[in-house]
Amino acid sequence: QKEVEQNSGPLSVPEGAIASLNCTYSDRGSQSFFWYRQYSGKSPELIMFIYSNGDKEDGRFTAQLNKASQYVSLLIRDSQPSDSATYLCAVRPNQAGTALIFGKGTTLSVSS
């Protein structure tokens, strides 16, 4: 059974701090990795995706991928109260036609 693991949290950080969210996956052959943000009662929305080892930056968000260690992380710089949400890590297994596998999500709380 392919798995994606996340610390459920809650992760609490003060406004302006860096929030670090982590995710590990079991399928070593996975090729695509996604971070979604989900506000309470709403559907997930894509923040970032990453395919290659290393860092990918988009505004205040940085995704980091280490395939050898099978982990992917999301850094949120200058955290804002509006960043308070559940962050879902998703992985596409290396098997044609398969669907994304989601972690259970990490709840982030940013206090002002």
Added chain:
Amino acid sequence: DGGITQSPKYLFRKEGQNVTLSCEQNLNHDAMYWYRQDPGQGLRLIYYSQIVNDFQKGDIAEGYSVSREKKESFPLTVTSAQKNPTAFYLCASRYTGSSGANVLTFGAGSRLTVL
């Protein structure tokens, strides 16, 4: 505007009733998916379809059925055989071509409550 439309947004069902959740997309995506979300459980895959007239079971297909008669539509029926249907249901779609990021796009969701 292109997107995914799910209806109804809220649905109440009596035990023993079948209900059908609608999902329509105008993104010209080939693949469509149904996920179920329970508190603290993340998203679990119910069914998915890569092309019209074809679909595959996900991890929790028991008690559910789907059809894919049109590219734009992928309705989900929650049957009376589903023992604990109260949940938030999410429909999603994805472009499966060789170009682009192939990311999953979600509808707004349907919240089903069994009375």
